[in-house]
Amino acid sequence: MIDAELLADTNVVSYLFRNSKLGIDYRYLISGRPTGVTALTVEELHYGAAADGWGERRIGQLHMFLADFIVVATPAAVAEICGHLRAQRARVGRVIELADAWVAATALWYDLPVVTHDRDLERIPGLSVLTLHDGWRVREPTRFYGDIWAEFDEPVSKPLEFEGFQLEHTGS
DSSP states (O other): OOSOSEEEOHHHHHHHHHTOHHHHHHHHHHTTOOEEEOHHHHHHHHHHHHHTTOOHHHHHHHHHHHTTSEEOOOOHHHHHHHHHHHHHHHHTTOOOOHHHHHHHHHHHHHTOOEEOOOGGGTTOTTOOEEOOOTTOOOOSOEEEETTEEEEOSSOOOSSEEETTEEEOOOOO
16 A cells, blocks of 8 residues: 555656646646655656756755655566566557656556656556646557557456556555
């Protein structure tokens, strides 16, 4: 059981930290709900800070900001889901970066909605998404059949099935 109700993607966390227009809008969308991040999201933020040469003061602000998030534990099953997801997406020509697949796999494992502004997370079977994008096209659930993604208007019950892999447990 985890205390987070949502899982934030790195792009949303970055918008929130910068207090940009999108950050203000995503803050409203999150509405004070306990929000988790992955350790990989924390790494991406620290990488960006180091690459941009942030000073101690700004890095301290980042640490204080991140203290408001729940860093979600990562069981080995998340890595397995992530690997299957990346391979499946590559086979259909929709390559997904490791960090995006990791967030999606973590959200699937814990059955949490992802807050994102990244269209790479569209059409992932069983993934619930909160976004500000207009025209976000996720019709759940989607299933992979051979070379195509098939969309259904009617819910298909769990377990989620990726080619050669079933998600039979959620971490919640």
